[in-house]
Amino acid sequence: MQTVKMVVTGPFNAGKTEFIRSVSEIDVVSTERKITTASERAIKESTTVAMDFGRITVDDDLVLYLFGTPGQRRFDFMWEILSEGMLGFIVMVDSTRPETFREARSILETFRAYAPTPYVVAANKQDKKDAWDPEDMRHVLRLDSKVKLLPCVATDRNSVKSVLLELLYSILAEMEQGER
Ligand SMILES: Nc1nc2c(ncn2[C@@H]2O[C@H](COP(=O)(O)OP(=O)(O)OP(=O)(O)O)[C@@H](O)[C@H]2O)c(=O)[nH]1
Ligand SMILES: [Mg+2]
Structure with a gap:
């Protein structure tokens, strides 16, 4: 049996907790707390303060462990801890909020530096009508054409699965290269 640890990160409100809840076969262990800051409360009621944890069995000999991070900087002390031992990570970006793209880019670089x-x-x-086209996002996020930028709807299990599979393929490809 092989287990693969993946981290789901990204800015505040990007959909990290939702993403893990959509696919996990166990009840997700979440650490959500009510938001008290007015500006953030206007966006949502609760936020992840430590982590989300979920699990998905791919087949008889492969299980994915999913760790979601908090999105807010004041809980970023958890980021490095959660990245420990990860084999890959997903940066979630809210396609309807271009004002968060810079933060997404910064989080991407932070996690790349961890491992x-x-x-x-x-x-x-x-699924939202004001969502940016992924290719326009690639430009603003300054992502190389080799980086997989995948359209996603975190509330849709199949959409989440296809993102996880793409990351898994990249992880397996890297492992094979390492063996050569
Ligand atoms: N329409 C739509 N709503 C979504 C999608 N993904 C997440 N949401 C909603 O966006 C809000 C934020 O989702 P969360 O999963 O709490 O976001 P998060 O990244 O975990 O947020 P923090 O933990 O606070 O950083 C929730 O109301 C979700 O239901 C999506 O793909 N489509
Ligand atoms: Mg969350």
Whole structure:
């Protein structure tokens, strides 16, 4: 049995907790707390303060462990702890909020510095009518054409699964290269 640890990160409100809840076969262990800051309360009621944890069995010999990070900087002391031992990570970006793209880019760089693992970027909330086109996001996020930028709807299990599979393919490809 092989287990693969993946981290789901990204800015505040990008959809990280939702993403893990959509696919996890166990009840997600979440650490959400009510928001008290007015400006953030206007966006949502609760936020992840430590982590989310979920699990998905791919087949008889492969299980994915998913760790979601907090999005807010004041809880970023958890980021490095959660990145420990990860084999890959996903940067979730809210496609409807271009004002968060810079933060997404910064988080991507932070996680790349923790470990040189494969990663993918998920252009989330593509079901919303004001969602940016992923290719326009690639430009603003300054993502190389080799980086996988995947359209995503975190509330849709199949959409989440396809993002996870893309990251898994990248991880397996990297492992094979390492063996050569
Ligand atoms: N329409 C739509 N709503 C989404 C999608 N993904 C997440 N949401 C909603 O966006 C809000 C934020 O989602 P969360 O999963 O709490 O976001 P988060 O990244 O965990 O947020 P923090 O932990 O506070 O950083 C929730 O109301 C979700 O239901 C999506 O793909 N489409
Ligand atoms: Mg969360």
